[in-house]
Amino acid sequence: GRAMAAWSRGLRGVLLDINGVLYDSGGDGGGTPIAGSAEAVRRIKASGLKLRFCTNETQATREKLVKKLQGLGFDISVAEVTAPAPAACRILKERGLRPHLLVHNDLVPEFAELDKTNPNCVVIGDAAENFTYANLNEAFRVLIGMEKPVLISLGRGRYYKETDGLKLDVGAYMKALEYACDVEAEVVGKPAKPFFESALAEMGVPAQQAVMIGDDIVNDVGGAQQCGMRAVQVRTGKYR
């Protein structure tokens, strides 16, 4: 319609969320595609718009995530994905930080190059089954033992939907450690502005000519709008 045409005027690039937009994760096959989403990716690419996948996924390396999505029928490559772990790695290197990791086992390879002896920061991601009582206490003890605790969080999501139900996301555990240590985490990933800016730069499209499509009102829509992008909330995934 006319409103849609006006809204999409000057649009040159699309940032697309993955979890809850392309598929719901979890279950034996690793997840279930959301109806029509593989076709939507193909249509965006065929239209000549630039496309980049912008995810807070931290349960797997980009390689593993992309392989899974390809298996589910998506046209996607590693080079098209912006994710928190590689962004965090760059920051850790720049600042000479040695992380204690509280992350998913499958994410650990992303931090392979970094020195992890005598840690001077804690990196928390969506550790899922690794969010044990023992592991949370251990991360807390590392933090509280620092003169000035440094906590880096891969995203600040509240919860997400898997095929077997809703799960607490990294943001909840980040808040637990923030409160216990009286610190504020540095968030890498959506909705942090530098994360969107990096995705836009990689796509080569300015914020004013790009749209973010996601299912999270804070991380996707709010974060993108604060960068000057347009944003669309799709009513899939965890939308209730």
Place this chain on the structure above:
Amino acid sequence: GRAMAAWSRGLRGVLLDINGVLYDSGGDGGGTPIAGSAEAVRRIKASGLKLRFCTNETQATREKLVKKLQGLGFDISVAEVTAPAPAACRILKERGLRPHLLVHNDLVPEFAELDKTNPNCVVIGDAAENFTYANLNEAFRVLIGMEKPVLISLGRGRYYKETDGLKLDVGAYMKALEYACDVEAEVVGKPAKPFFESALAEMGVPAQQAVMIGDDIVNDVGGAQQCGMRAVQVRTGKYR
């Protein structure tokens, strides 16, 4: 000295914290007494001052806690202890609330009388080993499924010291659920004012004539002062 004499003028009652003041919990024997504390309890009682134990302990029923402390050499009885679980029970009954419990196994008997079918609130205590990924997700799902989530937290402590090191306390997990569900927990226990007022009433001493002795600057000292009591922070327990 003279300052001490002036400070203690008109003092008729003492509220005494347990964890970190009488003993450090944990280990095979259930804990280690803090040097001089059993003698201090005896001297307070011999002095004619009224004494009440005011604890945020939620890892055991009062019966079990008192038995343990008696075994460690303390002069203490169940009737002398103010603790969050019985206070929470009264509130749940008054408001017709049916709790989903995320608490320590040993605390469950305190809630024996309450209907727990089709829960309309979540009660969180220091669940320790029961703070599993699965249990936290389950408590979250119960909360997020309510039209207006009701979260009742037995204390809001950040962390405490056990014989084998520092542990995250209930407040950290409370914050995780608060953030995930965008709700504010109702705190039962220190530093909540009604909790101190109930301990004072049970002791029969007005706030102006009572002192709170504890190791936590927020829960013990801050909470007591807000009720008009005097307060002393002892540098034992988790004090760093």
